[in-house]
Amino acid sequence: MKKVNIKHHIFVFLALLFFLFAACYVHWQSFHYPYIGVGLEHEEDKWRVSRIEPGGKAEELGIILGDELVALDGKSLKSRSAAMIADLNQVRTFTFLHQGQEVSGKIDSQDRYKQYFAIGVELLLVGIGCFAYFRKPESHLIRKFFTLNMVLAWIILTIYSTELLLSNVFLAACSIWISYLLLELFVQLIFTISPVVHKLFATSRVMLACFTLYTLSMILRGQIPGWIRDVVLVQLLLSIGVILVVGRVHWKRLDRTRQNYLLILITGIFISFLPFLFLYAIPDLLALRYLLAPEYGLIGLVPFSATMMYILIKQRMADMRLYIPRIYIHTLFIAGVFVVYLCATAFGWSPLVFISFILVYTGGYQWALKWAHHKIHGRQEWLEKEKLKLSIQLTEKQNNRELMVAFAEMIQDVINVDGLCIMWSDGHHRLAYCTGVYQGTEEVLQAEDGSEDRLQQRYSFSKVLRIAEGDYVCLGQKSNHTSISAEELQFLEKVTRDVSQLLRNAQVLSDLQQHYRSSTENLKTDYVLLEAHQSERIQTSYFLHDHILQNLIFLSRDLEELHESSVVHRPKVKLWLQCVYDSQREIRLLCDQLHPHIVDKTDLKEAVQWLIRSMRDRAELDIKFQYKLSPDLVLPTIVKTNVFRIIRELINNTVKHAHATTLTLDIWTFRNVLHVRVEDDGTGFDVAELGRHNKGQHHFGLVSIHHQVAYLGGDLDIHSEIGAGVSVHIGVPLLMEAHDHVG
Incomplete structure (x- = not known):
């Protein structure tokens, strides 16, 4: 199903082109003009600081309320209009009078490193979105994921920007819609959307559009109420809470594949948004000083995006219950260290007590990691053991073959015959090795079940020596057309006994090893069979989800559009028929795989x-x-x-x-x-x-x-x-x- 409506490609390329031009402009501004981060009041012909924004150069330099702005770009303020001074836009250097001393600021290497870092994060987010889209452009979910990634990239671009007007507009719009996109993607990935849910999402879009227009109008007026930021943060917290609660309530109703998806999604959300929520959003909502600036807290958007791409693109996961514990252990360790730090700060712990808690907690963390590592690699170790067992058995058989070859070459060197055959049974099936004129008769000889006389008459052997029941050494005619002498016959009988004993010893050793392995593994048989059945069920589930279910989802989306528009397009009908034919073929293939x-x-x-x-x-x-x-x-x-x-x-x-x-x-x-x-x-x-x-x-x-x-x-x-x-x-x-x- 690789046919895609051209409008989707046009949308993607336009979105990428617009983001590219905006990013070039914003980063150029940010490389040249610093973010001062103050609000000014004009009183008695002086411009004094009335507000200090977090993350600005003024906060970094220690500027406080009431400090006076004395110069911009190395010039006094008299050369600038009041509007230009209040705006503080496109200013390369600035000077404040702080406690009787002049303090100046400008773009420094740390600001440039921030911009380089932001560019890297933006490229990762856009790259992940593009990779996912161009792998599966026909998928409705993938297109939603691409949109989500572009919104995340816009947030990173604008939150690190010093170009205020454009950045504030896009940051506000993207922040308002990020929660909706996250929730919509979660619902479409895990559940089948009912008409009621469709109406709820449509109502939400209308409400968010109105809220976005109101917010943008306030930004353009230069009046941004503080409650808007609080609403956006609460909206994000509620959407994450809804995902956790709904996932928990419906957990037992989901199949194994969707349970895996939900585990990965919740883990990705928990790890990615944990720093932002606990170190910035919650303290900010509680009117406390946040511990981490939002531009650093949002770094977790990259692992979240990568997690979502893994779910949507790869879709060939093993049982994620094996891997999720290790991810949770890392997360709980980071969260625990943070809690210990808060407790030490709040209760005034001494450094010795704090270090003791950290050491004990780290010891538990290392033990938990070892437990998770053992659980994760259990199946891989089982597979390696099975490969080793198979390798040992095959090596034993290879040694027997090489011993037969060496035996045949030794006879050929001592007794100059035109060919010979060695027939040997290892207890399970017969092996045959032939040289000279008898090459190519191995298959016929393997099926032979006759006596020495019958073999000699049927294949014109000059001599047939019996090694054991059904095992023979058959010699062709000597090259000089003479008979085999008594000395040669005696040599043959001695060598045949020795080689036969070597082969028998090798077979006895192989049987003993097999018996030992069987006796030690009898207790594990039921578990192995259970694992095999479970693995087959999981593989069947993945096949149904990755192929047939995706086709049905594709059909349902288009049929919903047809129901709403009542317009039939012949190319789409042809595409639907092809989708049905593909599903029929894949169902037949699955049936043949399950039982031929x-x-x-x-x-x-x-x-x-x-x-x-x-x-x-x-x-x-x-x-x-x-x-x-x-x-x-x-x-x-x-x-x-x-x-x-x-x-x-x-x-x-x-x-x-x-x-x-x-x-x-x-x-x-x-x-x-x-x-x-x-x-x-x-x-x-x-x-x-x-x-x-x-x-x-x-x-x-x-x-x-x-x-x-x-x-x-x-x-x-x-x-x-x-x-x-x-x-x-x-x-x-x-x-x-x-x-x-x-x-």
Whole structure:
């Protein structure tokens, strides 16, 4: 849904252009002319200070009521009119007579640093708004968020400005509307807006527009009542209070996704506006001296904006209950230090008592952080352990393969034959390694279940040595066409016994490790399964919210406009139909992901063929499929469904990550074990990396496949090298034990 009405783009570009010109003008003024921050009275041909504004140069220099202004720009006041003196606009330097001494002020480096800081904050706010808009310009919520960000940027621009008239106009207007925009965005993000709420918002807009016009008229007259600022501050406090109360009341009625949104939103508001509310707004309303100037208190607008962008753009959050505690801990620590400071000031604590409180509080803060860190990283540690387990198993199999290769090369060097084959079963599936003229017959030999004589007759081996039940070393003809001597045969038998013992020992060690892991993890099985189900539900919720729900919201907004205007536009109808078609397609996709219904209607072969056809429509990948199961074989439903899901995941991995051109899929049975092998010619990866902490490679899919195969009582083997593609082989028993079923 990327088609956007051109009027939205025009609005955005005009807003940015207007802000750019205004910012250039305001900052140019602020770099040249200081904010003096006084009110003057003309009496007995002298201009005396009658009012001192907070944050001005006069307050910084220690000017007090009754001090006399004696010069502007290095010249006496006689050269200026009364209106110019009272206005104090565009003045570079000024001089007051303070307690019998002349005190002068002008723009200094600190003022310039303030302007640079303001420019940086403005760029961040505008940049966040633009990034969000151009990522999702079709979203109504994103456009609201862009408007909110522009209002925040105007507030920062004007609150640091020394150009008074223009700044006062825009600061007043933006301050009046910020609470409404915040509340509206909260309601639209968390709830479905009813017609009654629509009417309430419309009434609020009318009232705020009247209040804004009245305030601007008073500013233009030069008369700004103090109660206007109080009303704006109370309005902000009430809007934040409404968000907290409404969110708490409706918490249990919200789904998990919206609960996550609400948690992030409230946390962002709490952290961002906490300094401004407690250090400026509340003391100012109570007629107390504020502890932090508003221009510093409003710095929290940047993290608030970033938090909102995270909610609206990313929308792929894990359960935020894991992360919110740490944010709360930081916030409570900052608030607690502030409370301790106020108590020390109010009750006259000695420095020793104050430091003791801070040390104890910091110790509790560090303990709480460790607890939150452990909770946050619990799942990540679990994933790393699973990757390590998978890496150990794959390394064991790789060692067995390399031992077979070394065994074959040693025989080839001692006995000059035209080829040989080693057949070995590790208890789950059979491995075959062939050299010389027998290369390429591994797949056929893996399915063989015959005796030495049958193998020798069928494949023209000169000698077949039995290692164990079903395991053989098969030699081809000698290159000089002579028979294998007694000494060579004796050497072969000795080496075969030694290598067989090494392979058996490796397999016993692997089985013991697997048994130990199973015995230590039995108590965690229910929790892991519960987590897996919960993760699947969360993923489904995100899919519904990010795709289908967004389309329905888009439709509802436009249909509301249609209901109000009664005007039908054909391009919009076409867009609505496309939205419906997209939703239908995404619902089908979600249904297939939750449960592949094709598996219920047909056998595994036809289901995989359907999957291959759908994959060919999505990606340019040549898929070669060989299905060697007997038509009379009926797979258990749980095996068929999970094997289909595994195959789908493996093919999806190839399409997404491997950059492959060819994929080979083979399915066969051997000794009541269903075998599936998926090979591609893609980029491959280092299997040893699975067990290492690598933030860039998570391998969630492989860990998931490993768990599915293990749950079915099967075995997974992955062979891959960088640049040499990937070969994944799974074996699933068809005669599962009683505990290997889904309850």
